[in-house]
Structure formats: structure tokens, C-alpha cells
Amino acid sequence: MAPSTLLRLNNLRTGYGAHSVLEGIDLEVRTGEIVALLGSNGSGKTTTINAISGVIPLWDGSVEYNDQRVDGLHPSAIVKLRLVQCAEGRQLFPQLTVLENLKLGSYARGLSSRDMRTEIDRIYELFPVLLERKSQLAGTLSGGQQQMLAIGRALMAAPLLLIMDEPSLGLAPLLVGQLFALIDRINRMGTTILLVEQNAVASLKIAHRAYVLESGKIALSGAAKDLLNDPRVRDVYLGL
Template identity: 45%
Template sequence: MLTLDSAELAYGAIKAVKGVSLEVRTGEVVTIIGANGAGKSTLLKGIVGLEPLSGGKLLINGVDCSRVPAHRRVGLGVALSPEGRGVFPDQTVYENLLLGAFSIRSDADRVARLVEREYKRFPRLKERAQQMAGTLSGGEQQMLAISRALMSEPKLLLLDEPSLGLAPLIIADIFKSIAALRDSGLTILLVEQMANQALAVADRAYVLETGLITLQGTGAQLLKDPAVRAAYLGTH
């Protein structure tokens, strides 16, 4: 579904992503782990089109989309739940969901069905439907960010640090939701610092260090890898 071929992204003269090649196959969960500043969020922004590639190629279902703008990538089936959640604080929960469905807004019945689907996925959102998103708890905002991304019915969901700043019980709920999305057949690319949980839910995984892929394998393989355990799991 997604192929990066020697992809590069830069901020001015600073290369944040240095020739990354990876693939995400239909129906699998792929996790990218790495320390702060490794280039993980920049890489996701490059995939969704919020940052331009400075080199290499990006293919969606075999079609070169390296220069396709972000709004057209949504139409091709790519959606991002961003780091820090990025909800619209002065809009209600319901209005945030409608904004996620902007690309299909002309089909009111479809949008209404999708809103109800997300309320069923996260009942708390239905309870808070008319509440301003900026007044939600961190966990509720994360639920909203994921649901907003799902409103466009993506084929590929990009999740950027969904556990960031959340309490352990809420993190467990978020990962249960990710596992349920995986079981429904959705293709997911997950960037996450909670390496234990991320690798446990992943079919395959990559380690990104200072803009470079340094290790790859199945989630189970990397969970057992001594270097990964020492660097990211706090064990030797």
C-alpha cells in the first residue's frame, strides 16, 4: 500500500530524514520506534504531504505520489492522527468529526453513518458531542483525533504518538482500539515511544535513529532484540 524509496526530508540545510526506504503492506500494522528527534514525526508528515520530500520517492498503491498535495492524498486513502492530537479547540466534538469528513461532505447520509460509527467506537465522544474539544481530557482528545482521521474512511491510517502524555489506563484503552482497528483489516503505520506496546501490536517494525533506518524485523523479533531492549525497553 505504501512504499518509501530513499525518501529524504529537510528543514533548510538540516536533513531530518536521510534516505529512508520502507513499505507498509495492505492489512498490516507497521511500527516505527526511535528516540526524540529521530525524524519519526517528520517522516509521517512527508507521507501525508504536510512536508515536501527533498529526495526519493513515495508510492501509494504503486503510484508515485511524491509531489501530490496533502488534500489529494486524503482522497487516495491516507489520513493522519497527529502528534499532540491537534483537535480544533473552539469547535465541538461533533464539528471536529465533520471536519474529518470534509473530503466526503457532499454525501450527508454517509457522513452521518460515519459519525455514529465513531460514537460507537468511543462512546465518550457521543457523551461529549456538543462540548468544545479544547475542554476535553487528554485521553478524550486522543480518541477524537483518531476518530476524526477515520472519518475520511482511510485505507492507511497514520498514528503519531497516540500515547503521548496520557495516563497508563488510558494508554491501555488506546492500544486496545488500535488492536481492534488492526483486526478490522485497516492498514496502520504507527509512530510510538511506548515501544513495548507498539511492537506487541505490530506485524513489522523499523527502528529510526537520526533520520536513518538502523534495524527492521517483525514486532516479535524486535521485542527480543538485545539492542532494542536496551535502548527502548529499559531492559538488557
């Protein structure tokens, strides 16, 4: 059976004020995949996922998710459909504890306290450091720990599609390796992932397919393996 399409962007156009950023993006994520969205700084990656999450309005085109149009829906309605964005720059509640931040992640689901407990235990299993620090204020965690908490909080919303915006940004090289292994593991446990990254090589190693954005247009797309092995891609986009 062919894997089904979970997310489809059709001719997505948007921008800020009079400034056009996305010039017609077509992109597809199938159930079970990790799809990498790559591109240099300012190419339109965050704009693309903010349009998907309902944070900024579209100028044209459509966003289809799980067989329904979601463009025009409020961001909170989109999260309820289990399309969840793990934000760039962490965006945690620094004055709340690790545990409180995790609980807030499942807010839209209205879980019983028993189900909440089960879900939190599941996150602690994935991130033992969050269990060790469950009573610590989020703002006092290291950068790497905050990133784990941000991912844990996003997982508490039980995403069918998890969108991550540059999760490796600012992490020490050793942690970057651990992070990509973890993203791979989350995917193997059943979560479909759209991974926005500047770290192209590491992303292509765990992704199934990838798209490369250049000035608001898809310059290139294909199987991650093919892109990783394409001499022109290696030269122009990967700097190898």
C-alpha cells in the same frame, strides 16, 4: 496470496533549510498491517510522516502509495486518496463541538447527510464517550478524550492507511493501555496503520513489523515479535 504493498518509501531524503534530517529511508507497509516506526526524540519520525503526508517536500527518493507516486501532491489530494494522518498534539478545533470536529474529518469525501450519519454512528460505537459528549466543545475535553476525538476524526476520512504520530504521548498509564487496545481493534476492523511511537514495547506488542529510526536512518527492522525478543534490542532500544 501475498499481502500487497500499500506504502513504499524509497531512499527518502529531506530536511529543513540546509539541515538534512532523513538520510535515505526505505520502508514498506503492506495492506492489513500495523507497522511501528520507533525511535528516540529527534530521530526523524515526525519528519518521515510529514514527508509522506505531503506537508514537507522531499529532497530525493519517492513515496508510492496504492500503486501511485504521491510525492509532490498537495496534502489535501493525499487525504482524498485516503492516506490520513492523525496529528500529533491533537490539532482539533477547540471552539467546535465534538460532532462538528467529526464532520470536518469527512469533509474531503462529500458524503450525503445520510451517509455522514452512518459514519458518525460507527465512530460513536467505537468511542462511546464521544457520543456522550457530542455537543461539548472539543477544547473542554480531557487529554484522553481529545485523543479519542482526534482518532475518530481521522477515521471519518475512511483511511486505507492511517498514520498516527505518538498517540500515547501525555496519556495516563491506564489510558495508554486502552489506546493500544483500540488501535489494535481499528486494525482488525480493516484499517492499515503506520504507528509512530516512543512507547516501543507497547507498540511492538500490537504491531506486525517495526522499523527503528536513529539519526535519520533505519537502524533496525523486522517482525515485531523478533524485535521484542532480541536481547540486543531489548537492551539498547527497549531498556529492558
